[in-house]
Amino acid sequence: MNDSSWQPEPVPAGPAYDAQAGPHTRPMPIVPDAAGRDFDDREARDRGAAAAGGPPFRAETPPQEPMPSPPPPHAPQPQDVPPPPPKKRAGRDLRAAIGVGVGLGAVIFASLLIVKAVFVGVVVVAVVVGLWELTSRLQEKKGIKAPLVPLAVGGAAMIIAGYVRGAEGAWVAMALTALAVLVWRMTEPPEDYLKDVTAGVFAAFYVPFLATFVALLLTADDGPQRVITFLLLTVVSDTGAYAVGWRFGKTKLAPRISPGKTREGLLGAVAFAMAAGALCMEFLIDGGAWWQGLLLGLAVAVSATLGDLGESMIKRDLGIKDMGTLLPGHGGIMDRLDSLLPTAPVVWLLLAAFVGTG
Known part of the structure; x- marks a missing residue:
């Protein structure tokens, strides 16, 4: 019909009519939420909040944290950065080492400048202490009983003989010291005799005999x-x-x-x-x-x-x-x-x- 005076029939009131689908569409049921409010109420509330200039309220939707921006493609990752190289450290206390070294040097130079015999005494003391350290460690760690008494007496005799009688005196004192070690060890049980006297002769050569050459240096003008x-x-x-x-x-x-x-x-x-x-x-x-x-x-x-x-x-x-x-x-x-x-x-x-x- 082309009659312009035609007017559509009035829409009947009631929730059973859908303007989009027409009068014959089955209405969707209204499902209330957990608080007893239906979706129409929440939509109306959201529309009211939007009209007032604010964001629609969604109580059940928590606010989202902003996503962090990805790093640049060539930026080094923390696990890719190599750790700094360890600093080199001295194995000992340098201050103590330097202090002790200076002190020993002062004692040695003072003894050399005063009287030669005083320096010989310093060498004898160093030799006897060195023999004590060596024989003590041998007994503690290996159970080797190198006799200290003949070694200490013979070692001191080697140094003094080398200073007084020269190389010949040092050789004689070395031989007598070795013999004293053999005899001294006979006063104990024979078990490990060979091991003990071998270590004793080695100690006599290693410490006092080699130190005798310091006394030989001192005999020159x-x-x-x-x-x-x-x-x-x-x-x-x-x-x-x-x-x-x-x-x-x-x-x-x-x-x-x-x-x-x-x-x-x-x-x-x-x-x-x-x-x-x-x-x-x-x-x-x-x-x-x-x-x-x-x-x-x-x-x-x-x-x-x-x-x-x-x-x-x-x-x-x-x-x-x-x-x-x-x-x-x-x-x-x-x-x-x-x-x-x-x-x-x-x-x-x-x-x-x-x-x-x-």
Whole structure:
């Protein structure tokens, strides 16, 4: 029909009519929520809140946290950042070590400058204490009873005989000390006799006999200067090895014996000792030449390193870190004599060849 006066029939009142679907559509049931309100009430409330300018209220929908923005594609992740390299640390208390070293050096130099015999007494005391440390560790860790009394008496006799009678006196005292060790051990049961006397003879050679060459150095006219050269080169060699090895050391020298020693440290010991040897031979030793000092420094660096490795072998076999605790920052007396003992005969022999024994 095209009659413009036609009007649609009035919509009957009631909830059963859907304007979208028409009068024949089955109305959707109104489901109340948990609070007893139906959806029409909540929709009306939401529409009212929107008309007032606020957001629609949804009590059952919690507010959402904003999502964190993803990191840039090339930004390093926390687990990808490598930890800082550990700082190198010295294995001992450097302040205590330096203080004890300076104190020992003052005692040695003072004894050399006062009277030669006083320095011989210092050597005797060091030898006896070193023998006590060595024999004590052998008995504690290995059950080896090297007799200390004949070793201490014979060791002191070796040092004094070497200073008074020279090399011949030192050899005689060494032989008598070995014989005294054999006899002294006979006063105890025969079990482990061979092991005990072998350790005793070894201790007699290792500590007092090698130390006798220090007394032989002192017998020359310029004896104090020779002893100072011997001590100075050994200390400089150890210092060069420590300084260069700590800063640049990467290649292990003998990892199964002493993991802390490196080939770079050995090169540092050689360089430092050769430089100090040239200066000592030029300015301290009568008739010495700088090139002789280079050879002397090289020999000292090698012998001091071998001596240190030798005592490290002994300590590893015994399962200990230090021979004693008498010297803070250093360990025991034997831990300071390790590089000095094998170096003494080397220095005495080379100085005798270069400038004589007078």
